[in-house]
Amino acid sequence: QRLPVLAVGLAIAGAAFGAFGALIGVVAREARTAVLVAFLAALPIVLVGLVPEGSVAALGWLSDAFPFRHAIRFFQAALFDFDPWGTLVREAAWLLALGLVFAAAARIGVRRLLT
Numbered sequence: 133q134r135l136p137v138l139a140v141g142l143a144i145a146g147a148a149f150g151a152f153g154a155l156i157g158v159v160a161r162e163a164r165t166a167v168l169v170a171f172l173a174a175l176p177i178v179l180v181g182l183v184p185e186g187s188v189a190a191l192g193w194l195s196d197a198f199p200f201r202h203a204i205r206f207f208q209a210a211l212f213d214f215d216p217w218g219t220l221v222r223e224a225a226w227l228l229a230l231g232l233v234f235a236a237a238a239r240i241g242v243r244r245l246l247t
Contacts, residue, residue, distance in 0.1 A: 134210055134211070137210045137216075137220065138207070138210050138211070140224075141203070141206045141207060141210055141220070141224065144206075144224055144227045144228060144231070145199060145202075145203040145206065145207075145227055147227075147228075147231045148199035148202075148203070148227045148228070148230050148231035148234070149199055149203075150231075151230075151231045151232075151233075151234035151235040151238060152198065152199060152230075152231075152234045153170060154234070154235065154238040155234045155235075155237050155238040155241065156169055156170050156173060157170075157238070158237075158238045158241035158242055158245065159241065161245065177195075177198050177200055178200055180194055180195045180198075180200075181195045181198065181200035181201040181204060183195065196226075197230075198230070199226075199227055199230050199231070202223045202226040202227050202230070203223075203227065205219060205223045206219070206220060206223035206224060206227065209223065
């Protein structure tokens with residue numbers, strides 16, 4: 133009964149990660165550079181997202197600016213919480229907001245590249 137929730141979460145998280153990737157592509161301006169920057173940016177973001185929340189406050193705030201930790205919280209709540217709806221709504225809203233911000237920034241960057 134939680135499979136549809138996981139599918140929705142996967143779509144939302146995928147859209148947020150895709151928007152972040154589009155922003156990296158716009159910043160890099162060239163395909164080969166974009167791939168290198170994506171690899172160089174992804175590893176630290178994943179590692180920062182895996183740091184436990186209470187250990188270093190600054191890393192917790194930094195990881196909230198990227199979709200990885202929000203996706204982790206969403207999927208943990210969907211899979212393991214007895215009453216996950218509050219966490220699911222909060223993390224889905226975070227993922228949607230981050231995706232919209234990254235997509236808007238990428239769109240602005242593309243406009244500047246084309247002019």
